[in-house]
Amino acid sequence: MSASSAEKVVAGADSIELLIERARVLVEALPYIQRFDNKTVVIKYGGHAMVDDELKANAIRDIVLMESVGMRVVIVHGGGPEITRLMKKLRLKPKFLNGQRVTDEETLSVTEMVLDGKINGEIVNGINLAGGRAVGLSGKDAGLILARRYRPTGPDGQPLGDIGYVGEVERINPEILDALDKHEFIPVVSPLGVDAEGQTLNINADTVAADIAGALRAARMILLTDVRGVYLNPEDPSTILTALPVAECEKLIADGVITGGMIPKVRSCLRALAAGVEKTHILDGRIPHALLLELFTDRGIGTQIIS
Numbered sequence: 001m002s003a004s005s006a007e008k009v010v011a012g013a014d015s016i017e018l019l020i021e022r023a024r025v026l027v028e029a030l031p032y033i034q035r036f037d038n039k040t041v042v043i044k045y046g047g048h049a050m051v052d053d054e055l056k057a058n059a060i061r062d063i064v065l066m067e068s069v070g071m072r073v074v075i076v077h078g079g080g081p082e083i084t085r086l087m088k089k090l091r092l093k094p095k096f097l098n099g100q101r102v103t104d105e106e107t108l109s110v111t112e113m114v115l116d117g118k119i120n121g122e123i124v125n126g127i128n129l130a131g132g133r134a135v136g137l138s139g140k141d142a143g144l145i146l147a148r149r150y151r152p153t154g155p156d157g158q159p160l161g162d163i164g165y166v167g168e169v170e171r172i173n174p175e176i177l178d179a180l181d182k183h184e185f186i187p188v189v190s191p192l193g194v195d196a197e198g199q200t201l202n203i204n205a206d207t208v209a210a211d212i213a214g215a216l217r218a219a220r221m222i223l224l225t226d227v228r229g230v231y232l233n234p235e236d237p238s239t240i241l242t243a244l245p246v247a248e249c250e251k252l253i254a255d256g257v258i259t260g261g262m263i264p265k266v267r268s269c270l271r272a273l274a275a276g277v278e279k280t281h282i283l284d285g286r287i288p289h290a291l292l293l294e295l296f297t298d299r300g301i302g303t304q305i306i307s
Helices: 003-035 053-068 080-089 105-129 175-182 205-215 246-254 262-274 290-296
Strands: 040-045 072-077 134-138 145-149 166-172 186-190 192-194 200-203 220-225 243-245 279-284 303-306
Touching (some): 003 290, 040 053, 040 205, 053 105, 053 290, 072 105, 080 105, 105 134, 105 186, 105 192, 105 200, 145 200, 166 205, 205 220, 220 262, 220 290, 243 246, 262 279, 262 303
Parallel strands (some): 040 072, 040 220, 072 186, 220 279, 243 303
Antiparallel strands (some): 192 200
């Protein structure tokens, strides 16, 4: 056998090993694909997976694949960094109170411009180019999100101040989502709602995702963020909690294990579970194909909060 022929045999063996590994991955995914057939999964799409081009492409392909194998996917997106960026370009100073953006009339106009005019359209276009069929929605469309003014309070229950046109969900009307699902479209929802007088309100996207997941009795709600999940020690990656029972969440918050921006995410998961969602997940969207790794593999990669 010539040297070139031997090299081809070795190369062929390498190719066969690679193909066998790919087949093994597909076989491992099969029971999960079957389990989630015709089940609803609500994804809060945020973090670097929204702004890094490669991560964005990965997340969109994951979503299209999930829909293609029979899952009913609903996306809720945020847009805080983009809103702040545009405000600074317009020489408007972002203000926050207790972690919430103070939203006056000018800020609300910028928020609508970014959420509905830019981010929502980009996600819809990306999904459609990848072979899916997406439709962009605002929470204002067809009465999807009825909201009321959010009045923040401190630990003592006293009001902290007026933060403007910021809302909290009062009711979800899933009729338009059901109609889109019936015709196999992927809804992409921006977190804006209206109150009883028709005033537009900006709402936290994690909360919107939780309430939509609850209204749809979703099998899963997934929060894509820039953190791997919940850690017993944030400095030690080996302490990640792959499964976190509801009963332990408030204790970990009280003990200072769950802190900062992770608190509202965990509480959004608790809100969804209380409304009937089967499981909730917090994932690091910076990991390529995080959605598929969490849903379709035996180990997963994030934190499941379970009832």
